[in-house]
Amino acid sequence: MPRHLLTRRTALLGTTALTASACDSTRPREGFLGVMERFNARAQAALFDERRLAPELPPEETTPPGKFPEYFISDTVPLAPSGWALRVGGLVARPTVLTLDALQRLPRTDLRIRHHCVEGWSAVASWHGVRLSELARHVGADTRAGYVELRSFDAGYYSSWDRPSAFHPQTILAYGMNGQPLAPGHGAPLRLYSGVKLGYKMVKYLTEVNFLPEPSGGYWEDRGYEWFAGV
Secondary structure, three states: OOHHHHHHHHHHHHHHHHHHHHOOOOOOOOHHHHHHHHHHHHHHHHHOOOOOOOOOOOHHHOOOOOOOOOOOOOOOOOOOOOOOOEEEEEOEOOOEEEOHHHHHOOOOEEEEEEEEOOOOOEEEEEEEEEEHHHHHHHHOEOOOOOEEEEEEOOOOOEEEEEHHHHOOOOEEEEEEEOOEEOOHHHOOOOEEEEOOEOHHHOOOOEEEEEEEOOOOOEOOHHHOOOOOOEO
């Protein structure tokens, strides 16, 4: 075989082997997969517009009762532990613990927008709660905190968000759905809800909100799901 053909064939085989070895689904943040994930996150962040709002929908668009899917990773519906409260920390001037009553005394936001799931379905509900940006103002979140981590009592489920998405005016900590207190199947007593991310980013059964200088991953993100996950 001519030398130039051998060299080209060797290079192609080497590249193929390198790409295959780099696409290790057990390590989705490393190698070629990690490079592409970081590229996707940067591209989506560049396209993100904090002023762009998801359309507010009329009441008749609301998904009928019982038809909005419930989701949790525990074996049964998680129930709030006795004495539940939300811990808020990280790069903040005033770390605090907030009861549901205390959260409800903060300025309230209502919205009715379409929910998009990575599995392909969508649904509509009205939600009410407090904007995450309002919580950040309440605790004095540092400008160096470019990310927000949210943790839950649903078998350790968690996620982390970029600050612009977290502070979007349609990103709220919801304690009500369709005019009623949030039900256990939908994340009671408190869940994240937003018009700018796919459903798996919206952590239910919240226990902690931490303002951080770096992203910390997420339950599904650590398993290879896209980190930015914008809609």
